[in-house]
Amino acid sequence: MLVIGSCLSLQFGAALATQLFPVFGSWGTTVIRLGAASILLLAVFRPKVWQWTRQQWLAVTLFGLTLAGMNGFFYAAIERIPLGIAVSIEFLGPLALAAALSRRWRDALWIGLALAGVGLFFVDDLLGTSRLDPLGVAFVLIAGLFWALYILAGHRVSATVPGTGGLAAAVTVGTLAVLPFGASGFVGVEWDGRLLLLCLGAALLASVIPYSMEFAALRRLPRPVFGLLLSLEPVIATIAGWMLLGQGVSALAIGAVVLVVCASAGSTATASDPQPGSPSPS
Template identity: 55%
Template sequence: MQSPASSRPLVGVALVVGSCLSLPFGAAVAAQLFPVLGPWGVTSLRVAIAALVLYVAVRPRPRRWNRQQWTAAVLFGVSLAAMNGCFYAAIERIPLGPAVAIEFLGPLVLAAVLTRRMADAVWVGVALAGMALLGIDGMIGSEPLDPVGLAFILVAAAFWIMYIRMSARVGRLIPGHSGLSVGLLVAAVLLLPVGVPAAVTVVAAPDLLLLAVITAVLSSVIPYTFELAALRRLPQRVFGVLLSLEPAFATLAGWLILGQDATILRMLAVALVIAASVGTTLGVRREKRDEGPFTAPIPLPE
């Protein structure tokens, strides 16, 4: 029978897969709100609803935190607000699959920097090849990439690196999900200036409010809870490469919900990123078997 310690990496992998499934479908639902609320309005509502749900569920007690814990939670909130706002601004202008693929350059760079094994570097290269194919498809396909959308997604990629780093730090410094709850509250406050008009609009339209709630659950509550738990079980380099599954699921969500084309290049890219994720997962299992007890995520600089 598998011991609890030996099952931790596999649980972490399952949590990342669950997050990768939830996020793009939430983004596809959110895209349907853009014509009415705009990307920043949708971002604000999504984060505010998620913050409210988690606050009620978790009941954090930040008054007992020290300065280090508060700093981690606030920086986590900053990364959430900027990453999500820029991502939604991007997918208003470019297709969902290529947008997520380009944004994945953030965790891909982080994985490349943190890797210590040649096998990990190879799988990073495979994932990068998949990202490149999606980028090429976006430039030469039926939906060329808008330069403003491209700029937004590159900024989102940079903040995705910050999100991974701060998520790992919050998970290490603050027990449970209190850090995530307060981080979302910080993000909601930062986005409040662009969220007030959107809130006024949805109050008068219950159908829009329902879509906003679905977006918050699929794009914030589920994935951030899963990812925080995964980062307590997986090294950041492994977590970063496993996120390469997200462009594959984003392409699927764009095709199923938004009617965006799934071209041959996109399908080939999907196959490459899945191969990278499977290879990394198998590497985690071998590392666990060869090296004994699984280690915590790589410590972050103070």
């Protein structure tokens, strides 16, 4: 229930955040999301950053930069393409990473299945059922690459920085990294009660609530089960886009989402436990 709640909160939060794009732009909205999360995490975990070594700071900084790239380019993508399609394409990043780390032929099959699913989106585009903005697709592919790098950087932080202070500091670094790109979105903004509520709701639903639920779920669930449940994100994102944003879904798009979900679930279900000392896939 915690994982499903996290997925629901994250994707409905992303749908809500699109309402802020006309005011702040996608990068300005990213600043709001990460900034609110960093304030909360710093207040709760209070990392003792003055005690960190140069190696720990380097790991946290890299983690924060990947977090910034993953969130910034994803929000730039959903400004141009439907939410469900964006989440489905973004899953190529961690799937490709899992296949590269395992070097097993069946993991290559899973990434092939996911590519087939993504291919259906482009078939749908050629048939004229839905239009895919090329720049939006490029942005979400970059976000998927940053997602894979985020996984690797997260493993390094967890190995070098004790506790959860590394996450709080990394989110702060990520906020500072996207600030130059999103700062212009705050110029001349007329603040009112509705806008403040939208910012608060997007920050809570897209950052604070899902982070808290995922942390709690990871303490209770084995990693394979957690990964299987997380594979439902494209489905939830498609539903959120349809319900909140009026983004229509064709039969081909539904088939594409199903293929990506099956590929993600299959990759997680067939993943073997990593050998001692070897990097572990997401």
